Amino acid sequence: MIDLANVAVLVEAVGAGSLAAAARRLRITPMLASRRLAELEEEVGARLMHRTTRSLSLTAEGEAFLPHAQALLEAEVQARAAVRPAASGLSGTLRLTASVPFGRKVVAPLVPAFLQDHPALQVDLLLSDSIVDIVAQGLDLAIRIALLRENTLVARRLADNPRGLYAAPAYLAEHGAPATPADLARHRCLVLTGTSHWTFLAGARTVRQRVSGPFTASSVEALHEACLGGLGIAMLSEWDVREEVAVGHLLPVRMPAAAPEALAIWAVYPTARLVPPKVRLFIAALEQRLRQA
Template sequence: MTNLGDLEVFVRVIAAGSMSTAARDLGLSPAVVSKRIKRLEDKLGTRLLQRTTRQISLTEAGQGFHERVLSILAGLEEAEAYASGRSSEVNGILKISAPTSFGRLHVAPHLKSFMRAHPDLAIHLVLSDELTDIVGGGFDLAIRIAELTDSSLVAKRLAPVRRLLCASPGYLAEHGIPETIEDLKSHRCLPAHNNDSWRLEGPNGPVTLRPEGSLITNSSEVIREAVIGGLGIALRSTWDVGGELKTGQLVQVLPAYESSRNVALSAVYPSRQFLPAKVRLFIDYLAELYGPVPYWDL
């Protein structure tokens, strides 16, 4: 049977991205870590890692092995917590991925309360607008805003997401208020990315638009500031601009059209038979915090 400690070393190497960093985290020498990885590969009869002078990467066999080892270690952690009656007492590190703006506005401000309730737990929050490889990146869970498709991952819906067309009163006073979807062709539109399509649900069913604008950026936060500043019409989520809509800095445009209701805020995590207590507790915390009618829509 494979040594459990070797599995833990293997997982730590992948999470750290290098043997030297993993060795430092584990309090071992790089030579010992390298020896234990080689022993594991010899035991399995296959190469798990591709090594270069600058980085390591998983082989195809290593990728599948890593996914299964994560599941095994998570199951052991949950089994220990269950057997010892510590299912609500968690420690270690909870590694989370979240979209940049949402994480800054609606995750970071609420960490204090959760961490105060679980003082032995450390949070590693990574904000990125790129689609995160949860397994490869060693994440416990990712927060995603999307219409999720079938995958090997498990998703728990946390809250609905409303996306609507909006503009500043100043822009509408200067350029007029569009009365139909066709009118948008004569307006300045602000897609989050230059090739983004706007998928809307209207009175006559779904509508897809490919808006064109004079501002090109890969930053959703830049678009947010642009629409508030009066540069055009944008499709924005209420979690992002709900405050500006309430104060009148922004006005909803074409209110009969909003984005697909299939888009939702979800917590996504690797499929595991036993969900680690730290992941379950954090997902439950967010679900209660946001709820079926999130606070930004009230």
């Protein structure tokens, strides 16, 4: 019989790239992770991974076994959910992180109704415009707006995140509006600290345009406020500027043949194994809110 705890080590090691990282996700010691992987190989009668001090890779047998291993873990999750309804008896603390503007405008407004439905639960929301190491911080969930190239975590796409260029009416009245990405070289662009380019899609082409301006910040909210003050053009998410656009405090800057590169809203977990009901239910509530928006 195959021990699912041993299977989990294989799946997490593939996703994380090392046994040490898999051990951190599963909250076990590296020695125990190594022993469980060896036990799994003994159970299936084949070597599943090449292991050296610097690298970890699947053998041919491991490649063949991996999808079955993932299916075994998913079946376990579904079986547990079938005998214990997700909504019953939620307790403990849900620890999650999001960017400052998204957390304040989208995530935090969900919390009162969610806790009213689950009064024994607590929510701890960490707001940061920097990428937080959710494994090291012991977080259950991260909500990220990105292309998400990070392949060492488990991510689920929740919704599109349309972005656009925006400026205050006073700025556009004085400086005019750019018609192409190249025109931005002559404009004041409000960018995140360390950012030198904005990426646009022009038909089938990707265009990277160098941008600069008198003000940079590590916070999107700071750029938003500077944009409202007429300092320049900012690239912002639609959900972040909906109210200001509705009352005319900000105007969209649209280019006929180009649009900002699309991002998405992602739910990121530290591990695919046994995603807690509190996490699954919160994500469901967030998805519903995003659909309504």
